[in-house]
Amino acid sequence: MSNSILEMKQIHKYFPHESGTLHVLNDISLHVNEGEFVSILGPSGSGKSTLFHMIGGITAPSSGEIYIGQHNMDGISRKGLISYMPQQASLFPWRNVETNVRLGMELNGIRKKDAIKQAREGLAKVGLEQYSKHYPHALSGGMQQRISFLRALLTPNVVMCLDEPFASLDAFTRMDMQNWLVQRWEEEQKTILLITHHIEEALYMSDRIYVLSDKPTSVLATYTVPFPRPRTESLLATESFTKLKFEIYQHMKQKSRA
Ligand SMILES: Nc1ncnc2c1ncn2[C@@H]1O[C@H](COP(=O)(O)OP(=O)(O)OP(=O)(O)O)[C@@H](O)[C@H]1O
Numbered sequence: 001m002s003n004s005i006l007e008m009k010q011i012h013k014y015f016p017h018e019s020g021t022l023h024v025l026n027d028i029s030l031h032v033n034e035g036e037f038v039s040i041l042g043p044s045g046s047g048k049s050t051l052f053h054m055i056g057g058i059t060a061p062s063s064g065e066i067y068i069g070q071h072n073m074d075g076i077s078r079k080g081l082i083s084y085m086p087q088q089a090s091l092f093p094w095r096n097v098e099t100n101v102r103l104g105m106e107l108n109g110i111r112k113k114d115a116i117k118q119a120r121e122g123l124a125k126v127g128l129e130q131y132s133k134h135y136p137h138a139l140s141g142g143m144q145q146r147i148s149f150l151r152a153l154l155t156p157n158v159v160m161c162l163d164e165p166f167a168s169l170d171a172f173t174r175m176d177m178q179n180w181l182v183q184r185w186e187e188e189q190k191t192i193l194l195i196t197h198h199i200e201e202a203l204y205m206s207d208r209i210y211v212l213s214d215k216p217t218s219v220l221a222t223y224t225v226p227f228p229r230p231r232t233e234s235l236l237a238t239e240s241f242t243k244l245k246f247e248i249y250q251h252m253k254q255k256s257r258a
């Protein structure tokens with residue numbers, strides 16, 4: 001794939017388990033092209049977060065290869081290639097909201113003055129500017145998730161990996177964040193790989209969707225999302241949207257009961 005910026009080739013992952021080994025990933029191959037918005041849908045425990053740990057170089061695959069651009073990510077973490085929002089917001093308790101948001105920018109060499117400006121603008125955008133001097137323990141789970149999302153969004157990167165970024169948000173805040181993410185992605189020509197349990201969220205935002213099976217996990221299907229951009233909320237009520245949503249739902253349901 002000539003313009004793919006992220007490529008996973010024939011990935012297997014085994015974890016040690018009390019009764020031997022747990023085969024989590026079974027021959028996963030996927031790619032994300034430069035500037036593409038790709039989502040991964042899959043059941044709980046299928047290994048989606050594990051895939052991200054491997055992309056970030058936190059865990060090595062048992063076999064197979066991962067490339068980001070020209071770099072082979074064989075269990076090595078490299079600065080500046082990905083920005084990663086983990087499933088559990090991992091904010092530093094001793095840093096306040098604003099300095100947590102600035103962290104990814106500062107680690108990647110953005111000048112403090114610019115980082116402060118971007119952090120403040122971003123906090124206003126996620127509706128948390130009045131909390132900028134608060135510490136994470138004083139925030140709700142959904143607020144912490146928005147801070148973690150903002151930090152990933154503002155960190156310079158080649159690929160942005162988001163692990164269920166909006167799971168703790170109410171429906172309206174979720175829609176706001178989805179729209180903002182897509183707007184930033186369009187403006188800055190980012191490349192995004194997003195994990196979600198929501199078929200609707202994946203369809204609304206993505207160019208392509210990988211649907212994963214249960215463990216040992218393989219790619220069940222790949223969907224190219226046909227809806228033109230810019231997409232607006234009215235798309236959710238169209239017949240073609242609900243039809244495709246139901247088709248993916250049925251596909252996942254049949255396979256999980258097979
Ligand atoms: N470090 C580890 N050691 C042993 N087993 C692990 C480890 N990390 C993950 N697993 C196992 O691998 C499987 C996949 O876990 P993972 O967190 O990747 O799933 P997931 O698809 O992200 O699930 P969810 O949708 O619930 O977040 C699970 O059965 C989990 O128990």
Ligand SMILES: [Mg+2]
Pocket residue numbers: 048049050087163
């Ligand atoms: Mg997970």
